[in-house]
Amino acid sequence: MTDAWSLGGKRAFVTGGARGIGRAIALKLAERGAAVAVADAHPEPFSGERYYRLKRRFSGDEEQISTADAIQQLGGHAMQLQLDVADADAVGRAAETARDAFGQIDILVNNAGIVNNIASIADMTAEAWAHELQVNLSGAFHCTQALVPAMAQQGWGRVINISSVAARQPGMGQPAYTASKAGLAAMATPLVLSMPAELRQSMIARTALQQLGTPEDIAELAGFLASEAARFITATAIPCDGGLLGAPAG
Numbered sequence: 001m002t003d004a005w006s007l008g009g010k011r012a013f014v015t016g017g018a019r020g021i022g023r024a025i026a027l028k029l030a031e032r033g034a035a036v037a038v039a040d041a042h043p044e045p046f047s048g049e050r051y052y053r054l055k056r057r058f059s060g061d062e063e064q065i066s067t068a069d070a071i072q073q074l075g076g077h078a079m080q081l082q083l084d085v086a087d088a089d090a091v092g093r094a095a096e097t098a099r100d101a102f103g104q105i106d107i108l109v110n111n112a113g114i115v116n117n118i119a120s121i122a123d124m125t126a127e128a129w130a131h132e133l134q135v136n137l138s139g140a141f142h143c144t145q146a147l148v149p150a151m152a153q154q155g156w157g158r159v160i161n162i163s164s165v166a167a168r169q170p171g172m173g174q175p176a177y178t179a180s181k182a183g184l185a186a187m188a189t190p191l192v193l194s195m196p197a198e199l200r201q202s203m204i205a206r207t208a209l210q211q212l213g214t215p216e217d218i219a220e221l222a223g224f225l226a227s228e229a230a231r232f233i234t235a236t237a238i239p240c241d242g243g244l245l246g247a248p249a250g
């Protein structure tokens with residue numbers, strides 16, 4: 001691993017980090033040196049509802065202890081926050097708590113997600129529809145709004161949204177999930193465009209990031225794709241374009 005892969009000194013906030021993909025991301029960020037705030041509605045092992053377990057997954061050793069404890073046992077630095085991302089006020093308080101503990105947050109991973117409504121639009125209640133969007137889409141909005149302004153002030157930050165293939169290939173009986181994940185994927189563009197004006201002005205016109213990429217930018221992605229770390233990525237195109245594809249024309 002090159003220095004460019006290091007997250008030493010960085011502080012991350014991972015939603016839905018108690019189990020599954022969020023837990024793996026939290027552990028990976030910690031392994032790379034980041035301190036991690038694990039924010040989850042059910043942060044303790046086995047306390048989570050089976051939100052996204054369409055196929056039964058048996059919890060292995062990894063879930064015998066909480067993610068935060070697992071990180072600490074590995075010599076990393078972590079804290080645990082009980083948080084429902086659907087609750088904007090609670091997100092604001094959790095962001096403050098994490099900032100107080102870590103000094104600042106540099107990396108936000110919007111991972112918390114549910115798919116607990118399997119129904120056609122005709123059969124889905126308005127409440128069920130609203131709840132799924134509130135968690136999957138508004139939850140990411142709440143966290144982004146709570147944490148990104150400070151990142152902009154710091155001059156460094158990362159927001160990683162965990163969407164789904166459902167955003168491009170809608171699943172049967174998952175209209176709310178599909179809509180929420182497509183919205184989440186689309187949320188990145190306005191986020192980039194909301195960078196501070198002075199930063200925007202200093203960049204070159206056509207990309208969302210308003211700067212030209214370097215050969216090293218491409219090399220970083222290629223290095224990752226070539227590595228064992230990318231073993232599960234196949235037959236896909238990953239734009240590495242500073243937001244060119246997502247930027248408005250003109």
Ligand SMILES: NC(=O)c1ccc[n+]([C@@H]2O[C@H](COP(=O)([O-])OP(=O)(O)OC[C@H]3O[C@@H](n4cnc5c(N)ncnc54)[C@H](O)[C@@H]3O)[C@@H](O)[C@H]2O)c1
Pocket residue numbers: 015016017018019020021022039040041042043048049050051052053083084085086111112113114135139162163164165
């Ligand atoms: N598992 C997959 O195959 C798959 C595929 C595509 C996308 N995803 C997405 O990846 C993310 C993680 O999926 P997973 O399979 O690891 O799910 P999971 O159910 O194993 O874990 C989700 C975690 O999010 C937490 N959570 C749920 N609602 C929350 C809320 N309101 N506030 C805070 N935390 C909450 C749960 O407690 C749980 O710890 C989700 O956003 C999901 O949509 C998963």
